[in-house]
Amino acid sequence: MSADTLHPTDMKWLEKGVFGIEWSDGHHGVYPVRHLRLHCPCAACTDEWTGERKLQPDDVPLLIMLTDIEPVGHYGFRLRWSDGHDTGLYAFTKLRRMCQCEVCQPNRETTPKKPASRRLL
Ligand SMILES: [Zn+2]
Numbered sequence: 317m318s319a320d321t322l323h324p325t326d327m328k329w330l331e332k333g334v335f336g337i338e339w340s341d342g343h344h345g346v347y348p349v350r351h352l353r354l355h356c357p358c359a360a361c362t363d364e365w366t367g368e369r370k371l372q373p374d375d376v377p378l379l380i381m382l383t384d385i386e387p388v389g390h391y392g393f394r395l396r397w398s399d400g401h402d403t404g405l406y407a408f409t410k411l412r413r414m415c416q417c418e419v420c421q422p423n424r425e426t427t428p429k430k431p432a433s434r435r436l437l
């Protein structure tokens with residue numbers, strides 16, 4: 317049992333715009349699709365050398381939809397998007413790290429119901 321055998325065992329929509337991936341290590345991955353699109357690993361969206369994100373949040377439609385998921389070998393997925401983008405190859409290891417569940421991202425604001433302390437001026 318080594319880390320490179322990590323792979324999805326099941327995939328489903330958890331809610332509208334949030335994709336769930338069950339991993340072979342038993343983890344329940346949570347992936348808001350817009351987050352996946354914003355962190356597209358292709359050269360047009362992410363700088364290959366620095367890993368810096370070139371894509372700005374404004375570049376991605378708010379209601380971006382995942383239109384297709386195509387397996388690439390045994391190591392990842394190619395995701396197709398409603399904005400026509402389809403060059404991102406998401407390796408499983410990378411995808412696993414992108415998980416947005418509360419365990420993986422304890423500091424992320426996963427509950428937007430809490431009133432944000434924001435100045436009104
Ligand atoms: Zn891309």
Ligand SMILES: [Zn+2]
Pocket residue numbers: 343344345346415416417418419420421
């Ligand atoms: Zn997670």
